[in-house]
Amino acid sequence: MKDLNKIIFVFVFLALFSCKKDPQSLNSDDSEIRDRYFNLEKIGWKSRVYTQKIEDIGFIATEVPIQYYLLKDLGKEDLKTVDSLYEENKRERVLEFTFQQEEEKDLLSKDFTGMEYTDAVKYMSFGLQNDFYVVTSKNDTIPCSGVTYERSYKIAPYQRVLLFFSGIDPNEKIQLIYNDFLFRKGILKFQFKDTYTPIAL
DSSP: OHHHHHHHHHHHHHHHHHOOOOHHHHHTOOHHHHHHHHHHHHHOTTOEEEEEEETTEEEEEEEEOHHHHHHHHHOSSOHHHHHHHHHHHTTOEEEEEEEEETTOOOTTSHHHHSSOHHHHHHIIIIIGGGGEEEEETTOOEEEOOEEEEEOOTTOSSSEEEEEEEOSOOTTOOEEEEEEEOSSOOEEEEEEEOOOOOOOOO
């Protein structure tokens, strides 16, 4: 019986150490990808912020790389999937746009918009999309393809929307144009001078 146990042990030992590594696991080393991701994160996801102040209202435009949202949604475990999704969506741009009154008053009140509060909320949700467009360095005009209004229910001292633009080369420099009908401050321009270095995550 002891001899049989020894033979089984030797067989199991040999079977475990003679197995070749799965070729897929050899290709799954993503340390270089993680280094690139770390470098992009170190730059600061939201480091490209441009602010204009007109009277007592600050208008803040921030370009955030599409990888930020992919990683926020999918996590850092499977960076190859993130990279694949980035490749499919790299012609999309997401801009965060914030409105803030210097004394932190509610900007959607009638004092600022000239309309009822519920109408101002509807405008932020549905009408604001038509007030934004992007001009590329090749002088192409790209309309805003969608807006997501982040409702704060009077808790945060600002109003924020996410602006979506499609069909823009990831290396293209852009200028955001905002024609302000909500607060009637005119046309504001935000020049995003440098593009993020595209990386494979």
